[in-house]
Amino acid sequence: LTAAMLADGSWRDTTFKPYNFDAEGTVPACGVEHTLLKVRTEFRRVLFEMGFAEMPTSRFVESCFWNFDALFQPQSHPARDAHDTFFVSKPGVARHVPEDYCERVKTVHQTGGYGSRGYGTVWERSEADKLILRTHTTAVSSRMLYELANQEGGFTPKKYFSIDRVFRNETLDATHLAEFHQVEGVVADYGLGLADLIGTIRDFFRRIGITNLRFKPAYNPYTEPSMEVFGYHPDLKCWTEIGNSGIFRPEMLAPMGLPEGVRVIAWGLSLERPTMIKYRYSNIRDLFGHKVQV
Numbered sequence: 001l002t003a004a005m006l007a008d009g010s011w012r013d014t015t016f017k018p019y020n021f022d023a024e025g026t027v028p029a030c031g032v033e034h035t036l037l038k039v040r041t042e043f044r045r046v047l048f049e050m051g052f053a054e055m056p057t058s059r060f061v062e063s064c065f066w067n068f069d070a071l072f073q074p075q076s077h078p079a080r081d082a083h084d085t086f087f088v089s090k091p092g093v094a095r096h097v098p099e100d101y102c103e104r105v106k107t108v109h110q111t112g113g114y115g116s117r118g119y120g121t122v123w124e125r126s127e128a129d130k131l132i133l134r135t136h137t138t139a140v141s142s143r144m145l146y147e148l149a150n151q152e153g154g155f156t157p158k159k160y161f162s163i164d165r166v167f168r169n170e171t172l173d174a175t176h177l178a179e180f181h182q183v184e185g186v187v188a189d190y191g192l193g194l195a196d197l198i199g200t201i202r203d204f205f206r207r208i209g210i211t212n213l214r215f216k217p218a219y220n221p222y223t224e225p226s227m228e229v230f231g232y233h234p235d236l237k238c239w240t241e242i243g244n245s246g247i248f249r250p251e252m253l254a255p256m257g258l259p260e261g262v263r264v265i266a267w268g269l270s271l272e273r274p275t276m277i278k279y280r281y282s283n284i285r286d287l288f289g290h291k292v293q294v
Ligand SMILES: COC[C@@H]1[C@H](c2ccc(C#Cc3ccccc3)cc2)[C@@H]2CN(C(=O)Nc3ccc(OC4CC4)cc3)C[C@@H](O)[C@@H](O)CN12
Pocket: 138, 182, 183, 184, 205, 208, 209, 210, 220, 223, 240, 241, 242, 243, 244, 245, 246, 266, 267, 268, 269, 270, 271, 273, 274, 277
């Protein structure tokens, strides 16, 4: 069908083949994947190849219970203040937390158990029920580990990962926004130790181009031991911090109902930092908005 046929009316005597409504459309010759999402795609491929399953990360609004208390992060911890965390006013409180599990978390915070002395402070349910924008995807890991411990048929070993947005009430600067994408890997199995954590981290970073690693003791409220990970970055040609890691504490795992002997190792990094290095962004704001170079 052409403009000429429409003009001279010859379309009336022409037989056209029927429309094929099942035919695929032609790929539009415009638009490209955002650089951040290119790196996310690469990291997802690597983690799938390593046998990790992706966690559901669409819940941006989270209760302090899953984001902090379930991780044995004390209610007095500064990260739980409004200057570090975004609090949600409506709805005011979390809808559902498993009551029996909540009681075990309260006990381990107040008086310990499982070989721990706890924090010896009063644990307030009202604090745990507050709603925030999740500060790390470890909030998703805590939910998934609780489900793994209480699934039909009992615990089975599992490898999970998450890559999604997290929110922190940060001072904005050239390398920090109030949100970033956290990448987190978690392995739950019997008898895991530091060697398994180091080996898994080495395997992951080798697959994304960093083979020369150093591990430095660190501290996280929810992991013991904890390690900062440094890598000799082939593009930067220098040592740079490439992530953090640790073994989740018994005070976090035991109240969930995970069987004796189950250990959970985990590590995390961001998406923005490797993307900025790979695509030579000097300012994190150039990663977003209309000036994105792709
Ligand atoms: C508030 O800042 C948090 C963020 C982000 C981060 C830090 C820790 C975790 C974690 C964790 C964790 C620990 C224990 C158990 C579970 C999760 C996750 C993200 C990066 C972590 N960092 C980071 O990504 N650095 C990085 C990663 C990769 C890279 O190149 C790729 C290999 C090719 C280059 C750099 C280190 C720094 O950038 C750091 O200054 C910024 N960190």
